[in-house]
Amino acid sequence: MIGLRTHRLRGNLVLLLLGALATAVILLPLVGLLVRAPWSDWPRYLADPIVRPAIWLSLVTTAATVAISMILGTPLAWLLSRADGRAAHWLRALVTVPVVLPPVVGGVALLLAYGRHGVVGAPLFELFGLRLPFTPYAVVLAQVFVSLPFYVLSVEGAMRGTDRRYALVASTLGARPLRAFLTVGLPLAAPGIAAGAALAAARALGEFGATITFAGNFAGETQTAPLAIYVALQSNPDAAVALSVAMLALAVLILGLLRGRWLR
Amino acid sequence: MSPPPIPSATRVLDAHVLARRGSFAVDVPLHADAGQVIAILGPNGAGKTTVLHVLAGLLEPTRASPQGGHLGQVTVDGDPWAGPSVSVAPEVRRVGLLAAEHLLFPHLTVLRNVAYGPRARGASRRDATRRAMAELEALGVADLAGRRPGQISHGQAQRVALARALATDPRLLLLDEPLSALDPAARPEVRAALASRLTAYDGVTVIVTHDPLDALTLADRLVFLEEGRIVQEGGPRDIVEHPRNRYVAQVAGLNLFSGTASDGLHVDVDGLTVVAGEHDHRGPSWVAFAPSAVALHPERPAGSPRNTWDLTVASVELIGQTARVRCTGVIDLVAEITAGSLTTLRLHPGSPVWASVKATEIRAYPA
Structure with a gap:
């Protein structure tokens, strides 16, 4: 910033006021949360029997979600970045659906697909006796469903932006396609991968609708931090506030990761 | 049309490059012996880079000539790289490619860039490093080994890129306007490094250029392309003494x-x-x-x-x-x-x- 020039802004007083209002809309709730936070009793609230397991479950499932997104999403992003034409266009649109879909609807869809009588769920149960809904695996599945598209779109953008001639050079140097991808393609897309992973983590950490619909809300089993906050708000508001502040801190941490790579 | 290939011990490159892009067709026979440098010149869109890409395997050659009869093929040291029933992938061909931009991998040090080729072709880390150091020394840039491409000048980067292209012992060295992106001050230094390195290189060099000076100073044979065909070819002296084409005459305009x-x-x-x-x-x-x-x-x-x-x-x-x-x-x-x-x-x-x-x-x- 070179400094605001007041003579230019004066004429736009209306815009200035609306901008300030927007900032307030975003900032005030956060201030309210921080002001009400039971700072002195923090350790006690974090010791609450529902808080610890919820935070732990959120961290573990988020880590799993990010890992799965990276393993499955990176190849898909690469395909999308290299493919042109109608099929790729439709595939990209399809991948984007969970971004715009209300998470609850996603949860219902997951339940119908992986439930006891679902398209995937029925054979899974009959062949392996596997039941996904209302288990910690369902939590991860729900989070992957909503987070993967963010990861894929971010990485695809990064891969599309890298110069393809690097891959050609790698091939003339003797690198087979997989080697060229691992040693040149991936490192060059690293900023996009980091940004995608951070976005996916943020999305997974905050996931509520699809989780509660598909995985339920069993303390110590499928109750993630956002669900625990919602429940605690009825019985133990201070614990809910403490948990909320913890999640705000995590979110800010992720934003910090994003800033370095993506938001500059 | 050049004379038919004469089988000989030193013949390295026997190629008839045929490629088609829409209505544009390239039809260029190329032959060269060990150690020879061929310069391909011509106006923009003459098909110069297409020829290089076919030789490198980045473009599939067309198998039939536009007027029929000939078959597109690339043979190096007697091994078919491309032909009616062959298509060797770029990573298996022994080629080195250097473009106008150095295209050094930005995330690797200079040394790791040059060692990349030997590593990809199966050399141990130690051997690859030793080879890379030798190649950097030959081009006078060994002191930059630990730097990243972003920390060296364009002229230095282009020399490193040449070292990288040569570190895999290619039989074909393909140079695509290697000096054109350099600022004029850096050009003589890189041209000199290139010229002296090429004298010690026993493979075939094909250099695509706009710059008559590069062609005359570096090449044994000049091939002029226009609209995908050879309009004149010969040694620098023939070309200068007997231009038979406007573009060639422009080159001959040199003193x-x-x-x-x-x-x-x-x-x-x-x-x-x-x-x-x-x-x-x-x-x-x-x-x-x-x-x-x-x-x-x-x-x-x-x-x-x-x-x-x-x-x-x-x-x-x-x-x-x-x-x-x-x-x-x-x-x-x-x-x-x-x-x-x-x-x-x-x-x-x-x-x-x-x-x-x-x-x-x-x-x-x-x-």
Whole structure:
């Protein structure tokens, strides 16, 4: 910033006021949360029997979600970045659906697909006796469903932006396609991968609708931090506030990761 | 059409490059022996880069010639790389490619960039590193080994990229306008490094260029393309003496002399000593400079550049805003000056004139 020039802004007083209002809309709730936070009793609230397991479950499932997104999403992003034409266009649109879909609807869809009588769920149960809904695996599945598209779109953008001639050079140097991808393609897309992973983590950490619909809300089993906050708000508001502040801190941490790579 | 391939022990490249892109077709036979440098010249869109990409395997050659009969094929050291029933992937071909931009991998150090090829071809980390260091030393950039591409100059980066292309011992070295993206100040240094490295290289070099100077200083044979076909090919001397095409004539417009290099600075041209840019060969030598490098003065120039000759104007030709002034005397040369300076100098056939050329503008190379 070179400094605001007041003579230019004066004429736009209306815009200035609306901008300030927007900032307030975003900032005030956060201030309210921080002001009400039971700072002195923090350790006690974090010791609450529902808080610890919820935070732990959120961290573990988020880590799993990010890992799965990276393993499955990176190849898909690469395909999308290299493919042109109608099929790729439709595939990209399809991948984007969970971004715009209300998470609850996603949860219902997951339940119908992986439930006891679902398209995937029925054979899974009959062949392996596997039941996904209302288990910690369902939590991860729900989070992957909503987070993967963010990861894929971010990485695809990064891969599309890298110069393809690097891959050609790698091939003339003797690198087979997989080697060229691992040693040149991936490192060059690293900023996009980091940004995608951070976005996916943020999305997974905050996931509520699809989780509660598909995985339920069993303390110590499928109750993630956002669900625990919602429940605690009825019985133990201070614990809910403490948990909320913890999640705000995590979110800010992720934003910090994003800033370095993506938001500059 | 060039003569049919003659089987010989030193023949490295036998190729008939056929490629088609929409209505545009490339049909170029190319043959070269070990150690030869072929320059491909031609206007934009003549198909020069397409030829390189077919040789590198980045483009599939068309198998039938546009007029039928011939089959597109690339054979190196007797091994078919591309042909009617063969298509060897780029990573299996022994090629080195250097483009106008260095395209060094930005996330790897200089050393790891150069070691990348040997590693990809199965060398151990230690062997690859040793090979890379040797190649960097050969190009005079070994001190940059630990740096990242972003921390070195473009000229240095282009030398590193050349080292990287050569570190895999390619049989074909493909240079696509290797100097064109460099700023003029960095060009001579890289051109010199390239020229001296190529003399020690026993594979075939194919260099695509716009710059006649690069072609004349680096190549044994010049191939001129227009609209995907060869319009003329030959040694630098043939080309300069007998241009048969407008584009070729533009190249021939160079002032080119044959002489004898007596030391690293001077070349004797018919009893006249020309001070040329630094060179490390002795004996038979070409001396070349562009007409635009010649400055004309009404009187002996002050400060007296080392190459200053008292000449007589033989003819003046005005082409647009450029005047080509042909001068005779101790040396016959063509100068290109602006129409404005032509007026100031009041030159006409028969006028006495002093011509000077900076030594740095004069290139000397082995004949």
